[in-house]
Amino acid sequence: MHVPDGFINAPVSVAAGVAAAAAVAVSLRGARRELDERTAPLAGLVAAFIFAVQMLNFPVAAGTSGHLMGGALAAILVGPYTGVLCVSVVLLMQGILFADGGLTALGVNITVMGVVTVVTAHLVFRGLLGILPRTRRSVTVAGFAAALLSVPAAAAAFTAVYAVGGTTDVPLGKVLTAMVGVHVLIGIGEALITTATVGAVIAVRPDLVHGARGLATPLKLRVDGALVDAPAAAATAPAAGRSAKKVWATGLVTALVLAGFVSFYASADPDGLEKVAADKGIDRNVEEHAAAGSPLADYGVKDVEDARLSGGLAGVIGVGVTVVAGTGIFWAVRRRTTDAPAATATSTPVA
Structure with missing residues (x-):
């Protein structure tokens, strides 16, 4: 659902840019x-993975495809604030380097x-976790529903923005129906990808998943015959650090393979917004992208004739840059932790 230049007029684009900023x-x-060091x-x-998976358009209806948006995935894995930043970084890289999503529409895209x-x-x-048992299965169920509903919500938000600042006169009721309808189908794909990814991370390191905090059983130590919770520092033990590096x-590697190889087999059909725009006449005033001359425009490397190689190299470069x-951004804004003084064990003298 990358909104190109020309769909939304200048005043609303500026307002959306201010809201996004x-x-x-x-x-x-x-x-x-x-965020912390881990x-x-x-x-x-997560940002790089979202970039990679967004290259994998999947068919959802006759002549229409969809791709991951990634908002739900990012919110569950790293938290809502960091999730907004993850998607924003992806959209910025796509707009500047790959001419995907208009530069004047960047504020609209970040907002939507x-x-x-x-x-x-x-x-x-969070609402579902509040009423479901605190188990890993509940996280999966809640994640599926969250991802499913987030996509048509974005479609409705775009329609609302277009109602205020659209550059063509089209029946908004029909646009809303078409946008929400096709994006409900796309939302199913979003939900499946989100739950599969979150489930894979939870299976090996639930402590790294923001939405699963509190599910991991605390490490117990036996002190003077009694079981007590291990100090928080145990979470940063060398073994845990090695495990986190392995997950990373x-x-x-998965993101590189998806972007560099699997993306070649993605659906070539227009995505939900492109299809609706063509059918309803929203795209009559679309403008050429300001970065159309970029060496990586349209997810291909300029002057590389082989389509498979060109797309694969572009995907790998995109994952690397993202x-x-x-x-770099997340490391700069992370919470600095100070080393807690070492705890000393004491015991009662025995006569």
């Missing part, structure tokens, strides 16, 4: 409470695809 500013402050690299990886999806998913996810490496940019 405010949301990013608030998220930068909020992300400081969500989770900041994971957040960069980033803020709306993350906020909707977070509210649904596995995720990065993970570096994202990790």
